[in-house]
Amino acid sequence: MVLASDIQVAQNVGFAIIALTMIIAGVGVIAARNVVHAALSLVVVMAGAAANYVLLSAEFVAVTQVLVYIGAVMVLFLFGVMLTRAQVGKDAEVNNKNAVVAAPVALLLFGVLAYVLLKGFSDDKIAATTGNGAKPQDTAAISDLIFKPYLLPFWALSFVLLAAVIGAIVLARKD
Amino acid sequence: MLAVDLPYWAQSLLRVLGGTVAVLLPAGTIVYLFLFKMMSFMQSRLGPMEAGPYGSMQLFAEVGKWLQKEDLAPDGADKRIYRMAPLVVLVSTFLLVAVVPFGPDAYFTNFDAGVFYMLAVSSISTLGILMAGWSSANKYSLLGGLRAAGQLIAYELPMVLAVLGVVIQAGTMNLQQIVVKQNSDSIFGWDGLGNPYILTQFIGFAIFMIAVQAELTQTPFDMPIAESELVSGYMTEYSGFRFLIFFIAEFATAGVFSLIASVLFLGGWGVPFSWFGWDAATGSVDNWMNVAGPIIMITKMMVLSGIIMWVRFSYPRFREDQLQRFAWKVLIPVSLLNIMLTAILKVAF
């Protein structure tokens, strides 16, 4: 057990609020009767994750989360949904009977993830921010990591993405 | 240092108040000075003249009018999302202003990845616009919302790429440090002007301003609104204070983007440091800059938003395929070229 003085109260209160919101929104994603509502709930989950990253002093990751997931992925997602099946109101086809199968799978996944995380990081603590802006993991360090030791995987990933983009274009164009 | 002496809650209160002022003040000034008066003079008329001297109270009259109006929602609309959408757009504006530095200590937050953050939160407004367009249950709104999303995604890219040039030249993503860099640097050894990046990054500046024009959906990029065609697009069904929120968000965002552009390209809150013999490396900037800085910033903002509005009132609008073509075939290649050039020169010098 940790002592009460070790807990940064404001941070934990913040985490509680964010976590609660994320759980409610997460339930919303699967329970919503309308695709757009589900997608918007997912946005809330993503935003919560970003907020959690901020709590963890990982601002860069938080901002990336917002830029990539909220700004790009979810917008494209909504864009697609609204273009194709955009009716307002309840949609009968959203939920189906596979929920019975899905629930245990989800629980199992949750269990495994929780176990792995606890096993791996249970006692680690993130160093508190020190005074004026100095972060445990600043942006420069991340870029150093990407462009020095992990340069080759980064490039490989880029090429895979490029191939995927070109492939998508080839598939989409019929002529 | 003012901020240090205050308790945390007072600092927070100051920041919230400051943020509200930094959003509403530019919105109000832009609307009155440019939308009411400059536009009227360009169109050989006087604009509002009744409320207050030279119609200066017109803005409050307008706000009062909108607040009185009934908050309507179409019958077929998805009411919850419909009501939420304008707020999402406005939240994006508030998040955006949080990162703008107004003086050596007059800032809301001092992010390490400020530029990155700015680009990230500006994309949230797209979400609000999509929500508004879809939930109105109106075909015009839906078309407008989809156009807006397509356009904002397309112009986000040149904007990012234009800013990259500045980031490369400054060597930091921290907006505060970008300001300091511009004011303490020198141009080939001459430091009379500092080194505002508008000189070296002129292509980036031009692309950034064009992209801002598109992000704000101002003419010539106002296809999503297109009042003569889509009847104001995603805003068609809104009335009363929800329309007011869209309206404030539109002009406040214009102000905030002008602020960011002046931070990135015009030297932000600073004056060339050499004029006062400052050396920012040791933090020698005087405290009074915390008061003078915001005024300098507002001045630069007014100039830039003046240009935005000027273009808005004089140009017809693009069709959206032309608009996409312009983004993908002109702006993005040019900005990539700009980055390459900047990187080469950065390494060379």
Add this chain to the structure above:
Amino acid sequence: MSDDAATQELAALPGDALREGVVQALRDALGDALLDSLIKPNDDVWVRVRTDAWVQAGHVLRDTVGCDYFCFLSGIDWMPSPFGRGEDDPTAPAPERDSTIKQGYAGGDTRMQVFARVTNLSKHFGVTIKADVADDAPAIDSWIPVYAGANWHERECHEMFGIGFNGHPDLRNMYLPTDFEGHPLRKDFPLLARLVKPWPGIVDVEPLPGDDAEEGEAS
């Protein structure tokens, strides 16, 4: 309009010969389907064709005569209105009216006619062409294959006169509700505003400059 100054330009044209040429061309092509014609020298020409030669006449006008500009198509109901001109007091008993049908230029045999006007843009003249439509089932072939622009005019004509156009793709009402009954421009369709209360407009005659005789019968 046969005055000197205004017709100088037209006098330079072949004039009568031009319009006689039009009638001759139609007669050559249609034979006895060309029923009647009227030429006002240096002014205008009217022709009337048989109902079944309507489309053929259009082709001749477009291709042989060179009138490729479609001006308008409409109908006319030659029956005198049983309601007069709507100037009478509706409360008084209706006066006796002459109801003999008398057709206009180029004659006619039926109560209703279709007429159209086409123009030759290079030689600067127009032709008004008329055709009778049967009284019991007013219908005529559509001109759309000849002049695509006839589409809306035929719709309007159908709506206003109840004249059918064989081969028209879409004879919906343009102006009136779909379930509107009656054909407003037929003379026997009453203008109700004039039937419910007297119309004061007829006495409104204003004096003209230089006209000092004030004892007009209607003042």
Add this chain to the structure above:
Amino acid sequence: MTDLADRQKLSYIAAQAADARLNVELETEGMTLNIGPQHPATHGTLRIIVRLDGEQVVWAEPSAGYMHRGYEKLTEVRTFPQVTALVNRIDWLGSFANEVPFILAAEKLMEIEAPPRAQWIRTILFELSRIANVGLFLGDLGVQLGAVTPVFMAFRDREHVLNLIEGATGGRFHPNFDRIGGLKDDLPAGWIAETKQVMKKLRNFCTEMEDLLFGNEIFQSRLRGIGVIPAEVAKQYGLSGANLRASGVDWDLRRDQSLPLAYDKVDWKVWTHPDGDSFARCWIRLQETRESTLIVDQLLDTMPSGPIMAKVPRIIKVPEGEAWVSTENPLGEMGYYVVSKGDLGPFRVKIRSASFNNISIVPWVLRGVYVPDVISILASLYFILGDIDR
């Protein structure tokens, strides 16, 4: 940017594709969009139903009739002088021009002619109403394309013209000034000098529009190669006025027919454009507005003196007969086919209004264009609701 010929080809291909898609069965679920009856682009109550595939128009159908007033029926219960008050309201922006062909038709049947001064003033007012009408079009064009400023300039300068019309006739919108045999009144003192001033202002306005709109890259790219109407099709549909001349047909009723108006006394030019696209239509109108100011200037210089009214009987009874008179109105060919039975009023009047024909081409020309082009093509065809519905 592709050049013009390419764009015309593209628009042709798009139209063919739209036809093909309509004829096959729509693969995807199209969207049917109602533009109007209440819509800013239709400046009136025209309704256009378009079926969209994405943002491309597959099928379009204008639906008029929201303003049908039945003038053809009403003329049958009016006397000849009373009809002018009705026809004033057909094309309400160029009202005076509506009266002229009707009056001329009546005069033709009565075989009288207005004295020269009346003809001159008629022509001047006719051209003024053209300027008032088309000037507003030039400004409105900007609004349809998203440029808000030109329309205010158009209203500003149109105001001068309306003041002139008011000065001469007493009515700003509906003068009802033309009489069988002449005009109601002579011109007021000082009117000629003022008109000259105003004509100068309007030429400035035209130059302003040229600078602000027609020279603009975006404006050109929005209009060039869009809504191409070949001359053959234009003639088939009976397009008239600037719409016809923009397709390269050199046809202007002011020049090409002889009417008792003063056009043959002045030196002026009929503008044509070979392209037949939206830009050509707008450009022609701009040139014509300027040409009109020059015509008015010349007419003011050569104005004859004399009476403004021919000798006409006290009670006007028009002899039996039929007459067709059409003039080159601001919107195009406006004509009246008047049938008289020797009565106080006409037996039948067929009103051939320009916009009716001009808009009837819309289903043809809108195939395959994008939604924004629907607006610009409608704007460039330039219709006035009263002129369609009558």
